[in-house]
Amino acid sequence: MSTAHGVMARDAGGHNWSADPYADALRAGRGPLFLRRGDGWLLPLDVERWCARADAVDRQVLDRCEGAVLDVGCGPGRLVTELAARGRTALGIDVSEAAVAHTLGLGGPALWRSVFEPLPGEGRWNSALLLDDNLGIGGDPRALLSRVAQLLLPGGLLIAETAPVDVDERADVRIVRGTDIQGATGAAFPWARLGTRALLRYARPLGWRTVDQWSAGGRCFVSLRSRSTSSRAEPPNSTAVISSQRARKPSADRPVADS
Known part of the structure; x- marks a missing residue:
């Protein structure tokens, strides 16, 4: 998720917080943390689960x-x-520096990078994950699904987690700490929420084929296979992935890493 970096603030109780509520929550391992639309609607973020070890539902996925496997929006890294x-x-990728640092601290491979920037092994990943609300990345489902198809081998597998309700929504949101409108907030960014039917509406015209749909632990999932061609490349090897984990930030607004 897009976040601000490095600014400190003091709340009414005298506590110091950074200007990145998401980073604060990851350091603490708990919320409450929400996505807030401009109209005040709040979507709770399951920080405690994200910061825990992979659970039974995760392991089944x-x-x-x-x-x-490429984990897009890896967060604090339980899956990788x-x-x-x-x-x-x-390999996990995330635009949150704090999330990548947390993942690396657990021993998981991760890069501080956007899915829309150059990545190791493009066109050679066998599987990609878009879990934990990450279908919302960028606020443009068509663009995201098209980009993931570029990253996978022809016929590669995408496993996506969908909203447990029938929704197709795009909005600018902020990450906020708690429900207090005066609480610390992150910068606004575009986001999307898709139920399963909405995901399939976007995916089919792009050549994705539905493999399976299932629910577990109150969560909903869809597996899709990208368009197949006769040409195939070798999958990325572990040495290439590991050698590309040195994160850098060449400019103030474009967090990327060495390839």
């Missing part, structure tokens, strides 16, 4: 992954850490 523990080739 990871069991479905094929080959080398679990994959690494299994000896799988995997």
Whole structure:
């Protein structure tokens, strides 16, 4: 998720907070944390689950992954850490520096980078993950699905988590700490929420084929396969992935990493 960096503030109770509520929540391992629309509507973010170890539902999702796995919007890294523990080739990417630092601290492979920037192994990943509300990245589902297709091998697998309600929404949101409108907030950024039917409406015209749909633990998932062609490339190897984990920030507004 897009966040601000490095600014400190003091709340009414005299506590010091950074200007990045998401980073604060990851450091604490807990919320409450929300996405807030301009009209005040709040979507709770499940920080405690994200900061915990992969649970049974997560592990079932990871069991479905094929080959080398790219976790788009990896957050604090429970999924890539679990994959690494299994000896799988995997990489997490996130635009939050705090999330990437947390992932690396757990021993998970991660890059501080946007999915829309150059990435290692483009066109060679076997599987991609868009879990934990990450279908909302960029606020443009067509652009996101098109980009993920570019990152996968032809016929590669995408596992996406959808909203548990039938929704197709795009809005500018902010990350806020607690429900107090005066509480610390992050910068506004575009976001989307998609239920399963909405995801499939966007995916099918782009050549994605539905593999499966299922629910577990109150969460909803869809697996899709990208358009197949006759040409295939070798999947990314673990050495190439590991060698590209040195994060840098060449400018104030474009966090990327060395390829």
